[in-house]
Amino acid sequence: MGSHSSLQVRAVALGLLLDGLSSPAVAGRLGIGSRQVPRWAMLAGVELAKGRHGGAVAARGLTGAGVGHGRRLSATDRAVIQVGLSRGLSRRAIAAMIGVAPSTVSREVARSALRYRSEVLYDARVADHRARAQRARPKARKLDLHPALRSAVVDGLNAKFSPQQVAGRMPVLFPTREDMRVSHETIYQALYVQGRGGLRHELTVQKALRTGRTGRKPQSKLPARSNRPWLDGARITDRPAEAADRAVPGHWEGDLVVGPGNSGIVTLVERQTRFVLLGRLPGTRDSRTVTDVLAGMISHLPTDLARTITWDQGSEMAEHARLTIRTGVHVFFCDPHAPWQRGSNENTNGLIRDFYPKGTNFNTITDTDLTETQRLLNIRPRQTLGFHTPAEKLDQLLTVLH
Template sequence: MSVVKLWARLAGVELMTGRLGGARPMLMDAVIEERDDRGYRRLTLADRSFIQAGLAMRPPLSVRTIARELGVSASTVSREVRAHQVRHWETQHYDARIAHYRALAARPRSRPGKLEHPPLRAAVVSRLNNRYSPQQVAGELTLMFPDDPEMRVSHETIYQALYVQGKGALRHELTVEKALRSGRTARVPKSKLPRRSSRPWLEGARLADRPAEVEARAVPGHWEGDLVVGPGNSGIVTLVERAHRFTLLGRLPGQRDSKTVTDVLVGMIRELPATLARTITWDQGAEMAEHAAFTVASDCKVFFCDPHSPWQRGTNENTNGLIRDFYPKGTNFNEISDEDLAETQRLLNIRPRRILGYRKPADMINELINGVALAN
């Protein structure tokens, strides 16, 4: 290995080969995009320069002092220094510009989607409006533009664009009601486990039959539900609204059969406006075998996840974890009063949620209910 490559590797510099080779250029004042799932903010070049200056002082500032001045946790600074120290002969030191270069080089490089090319997008949309299948669209474009890769696209890319629910989705530009012959707006997950055939109540109520709007979390009134159970055949019904994380809790009266569960569910959503009780997503437990009677009583449809797929109702799974903070495993819910359960529900709904921009589910759901009331 050449000396240049060795020093570049030690410094974390990305080298490009070829006639115009050298260190890959980086815009040093760039800011790395934040992700919703991170519990800490990204460091900027100015932050890293402060860390370098603090460590260079005599005596050097402590990690906790630096973190306090930057408004970040001490572990963020500690990880940063540990990850980006540069060895110089027998010593190691922290260099802000090298550290920032490494961070920029390590970020995932996004590239524009294939269908963001306007002529290609227009060609795909026009053929889908003529009821071509994605395979037919891709095949014809390959024949028509054999020497223009920008005007060719795989059928899988078209499928993915049709299944997207959010802003910019390809389906929003179509004039036909059904983009695919199957009428599906979401891909059907294929479980590796054998299908449960002894549950006739699932027919017509699987996740693939659920309205497409549910996936996007843009329309309120779609819920996820489950049971949190305890000894003595005790348990509570938990419902959480997908868009605003509003939680409803209902105690079961010492029984967990399907009629009891659905009766409790009807009572839980009875006071909600119809626009806030559109669907419920549940697992394949037998406690919802009588969901058809529940739908007749409440006008709220129930859809079932695939077998052994709790992530398909992940918001409810997370909420059940929060509930276990109040009622650890082994809690007998027959001994929990309705007042205590109501207080737990209140506390869950007045928590500011980061995913909601630190707004409270209770405030957001009340705004929706008041808005419906004014409209009527």
């Protein structure tokens, strides 16, 4: 059949795909490399079905001619174009034969002809399939065509990963699988646009996204609170410079997540690894109790992983000096109405609210449940960590320290 790179071979291969043969079957029949056929299909705009059956994805729901800015070309029109070009007729002559403007024929050939180096070959069947696929509605979607990828996406969403985290995690989990790649926008489309959110029916979690917010909340313009005595010498401006750029581990951000019945949990997030620690308050939120719980949470940490804690200006940390005496960990306080100064903790508290919505009485949450929540937060891939998990990053640190 001549050179494997010739357009005649390429046109035959594409025709076999349109007949329903799989890419490996076409390659075997024509005696060409297994990677050539998918590449030719991609260049020709012919989408291949995944799985053992293979073949081209059918162009659905379209007839030939239509009404629009001009008459759409039919399969018969394209066959006339192919014959006319093979006989050396001009674009104008071909256009007269099918009753369209010469520019219509020129655009059709420019858009759909197969090209290799200086060769140009127009194949009516391939061109018609490509045109139908481009106009088909609804479009064939990547997650519909790739069951393995769809399953991996569903698993990530069920683990409460965001679409962006699911997409970013794929190269980490499947570093050699180019077919296991998906954009976060594709996942959003599958959740909320395609088929009225068909992907959501496969999830075991109640909601796929933890927030419906479409933009950032504006920074507060409220005036600063009055000074509090426990802040003296412990403001964020007094915090060591090494804590600001996250280059040195052991600097934490903390806060309370509260509920009715004077219930609550203490949350700590390590600034470099984003590793999370959770501790339950025993039915009271006074400063002595909070500092005691904090001391217990960090007592098992290596010295190099327990340097500072950054907190807001809440009165629950009024006795932070007790914590420093017991553990050697210094506490520093953000500026008023500046939650972005401990943004990792703010983000984590939002994630926690996905597990425990507002109104949750933490006195009814078991220690087993809280431990499992902490585990899920620490195996959650983070974009800022290159879609590795906090647990993985902490393990790397501990290996270095030991």
